[in-house]
Amino acid sequence: TLSEKDGHSSTQSSHRLLAFSDSLISIIATVMILPIAHTKIQQDQELQKSLQQLLATKISVYLVTFLIVTVAWAAHIRLFQVIERIDDVLALLNLACMMLITFLPYTFSLMASFPENPLGILLFCGCAIVIGLIQAGIVLYGFSQPYLLIDHIQISENQNYYKYQILKVILRVPVFCFLAGIFAFIFFPLAYILLALVIFYPYLSQTLKWCCNKALGQQEEHNETMLLYTYHPKEPLSKERVEAFSDGVYAIVATLLILDICEDNVPEPSEVKERFNNSLIEALHDFGPEYLAYFGSFVTVGLLWFVHHSLFLYITKTTRFMGLLNTFSLAFIGGLPLAYQLTHEFEEKSHNELEAIQISCVIIFFAGIFQMAIWVTALFNERETLHPYVRYRGKEHAFMFAKLSIYPCVSLSTFFLTCILSEFSTPIFHLMEIIVPFAFLALRILVRIALALLKLVFCPSKPIHNSVE
């Protein structure tokens, strides 16, 4: 019929819609670090004390917001792994969904500021319920126009089974949230527990199932096509979207740094006249450490992106568990603007300065170590998830390992240096950050030398055997 043909003509590939959603969600998840980074810390206080205050509320708000937003993002991926093509109606529904997702951080800030007031929970639950209903609407609309679905559901005979399976998973969230909203009036700690359950339920049920299987000695059954919407750790996660989300986080973190410089470090013309005898160079000289901090931090963010990029080049398939590790790595990357603020806020050679450097090292270390963890996870199932070059005994294997270990090693050794040397200062730290790229450039040579040395040490007497290999 004409109307169906019409519908087909306006069907669109969902690629750009998803890229837009990814950058929107990644930015929302990351910018929540700004209110923390802009918290003024009094110079006379010890950093440790004010940090404890910060840690207690704001950093946990940031981390939980990051987690909640990434959970919403994972649900979004899952949804659009089933619905492959879009039309105008779906695009508009998706925008409505995005609007509510960007509002989640605000409702969560309210919950953190007024933990005993039910209003924050109610608002949060309200948003979550509406998001869930919109997603259910998207699923219903998608199944009513089957040409929008992925091929293997489109040709499948039990479309209805898939439909109810997916709706069941999606509608679980609104139901839990509705209950939480009711309990917010009666006994609010229970409401928080219910909300935590929404996030962790799939993980808990999966862990329980895994434990049961191990205890009973049963073998798990694998069925590629059935893995969608199962919350299984090996459930495939669109690699393209994981990359797009990560790119968004790295890009916004790199930008937040320069934004601070542009807002704070352009001197006022009147001040330059009065304090510095009209000499702009002298006025800017005061900001020297800021510039160094900026370049140092940008280099760190840029290279961590570079490592991520190199890693995902050789990953052929991403699973949910790898996505989770990636989220943790990104949450620490999002903390880098805080590290940047801290390292140039304190006087030189103070106790605070050393602690600020240590915090930066911890953040960089965890960002790097979770990247390494992604690789290790991939190695466990290397036939499915890795390119032959970087598999164990592959020719890029050692090189990839070296690339991934640079940042954890450098940050760990810097951390211990700050414990030993009291002379260590922020400018040295930032200079170290700027020198790291040269380590990357020289890496290929260094790895070759190291491998040659290893060969020489462990099998020095079999040169002929070696060359035959």
Place this chain on the structure above:
Amino acid sequence: TLSEKDGHSSTQSSHRLLAFSDSLISIIATVMILPIAHTKIQQDQELQKSLQQLLATKISVYLVTFLIVTVAWAAHIRLFQVIERIDDVLALLNLACMMLITFLPYTFSLMASFPENPLGILLFCGCAIVIGLIQAGIVLYGFSQPYLLIDHIQISENQNYYKYQILKVILRVPVFCFLAGIFAFIFFPLAYILLALVIFYPYLSQTLKWCCNKALGQQEEHNETMLLYTYHPKEPLSKERVEAFSDGVYAIVATLLILDICEDNVPEPSEVKERFNNSLIEALHDFGPEYLAYFGSFVTVGLLWFVHHSLFLYITKTTRFMGLLNTFSLAFIGGLPLAYQLTHEFEEKSHNELEAIQISCVIIFFAGIFQMAIWVTALFNERETLHPYVRYRGKEHAFMFAKLSIYPCVSLSTFFLTCILSEFSTPIFHLMEIIVPFAFLALRILVRIALALLKLVFCPSKPIHNSVE
């Protein structure tokens, strides 16, 4: 040889590097609106006066920064249209280039604050020279490893001709900047003229060439493969990257809005206790207009993205001129956070409020009209640039026209309404913004009715003839 084989094995598709660069550059171009949006405007001043101050410096800083950054972005596109594959060295060189591009807005802020001090110009020129040299380095490296280049240069016999042609274009910028740096000491107005020349030189030379050709009556010769690096208005511009850049701008604008809400509109617990008798709802009631402004602005940004998305679905090839129009549209989109700040800053029913609404209308109008201009440009050469569906007489033509004209029409009529009705207020404006999506949903039906009416009016007597068609 082994080394060459090694080189090949680490060769990578440049897709993700470019996506990352696009989001970085788009965010940098857009966040420069923040210092303007955060300028405090005294309530007692007339908006017009303080706006004149704003206009004089900050808005022009924003617009010029946006222009400069997009020029750097266009140069980046051109570069990576020649170099199609990357390796680690190119990725690192590109990151260095990105670092300097993100520093450009700061040097420009210095130039704007201290126009008579040569330091700002020197810093800017320094950055531009280093960026130019890095790009030249990328070109030299790319031509030294020809498998990185696009195929038609790779197999071409006069690779050297291409190489020198491209280097000539790239090195023009550092040379101009070097001269500008020297003149900054001697006679600085000349330095500014030289810098303006760097940006406008290709446009000027193209316009002159076009005029000459028209005057002499010569026909322009077209040669698809030679159009790279010519600055011809029909030079192809990677459609993928134009979309990625636009997505970045829309996403960051939508996010800046919620960031303001999260930073400013979470009440202090102590304040709630003292002023509102511990009633959170009353405290939040004060922020009512902000929420409405947020949802209204998000809907506007989202739908403008939706229109952009629908438009680019049907565009098959983007040219430099369309890219330029797109840049103008995005520059106005970037101004939306300012509109958002203005519309909820003033008391109700004040003269200021009406002017704030008018400014918002102007921003939305120009953002929409430049989108329309992209389509009109595409229509002029529809065989090459448009999908058959939306060409003149195509079955989606009228529908696309209606989609593109919604925002210009709505904003224009709102502007005139504010001139006539003194009762018009911000809440009404924001409610109007929230209602617009329903216009989009009903659009298909409205267009059909309109077309039927038009047919009825212009050819009412030929129903049989019509049905034969």
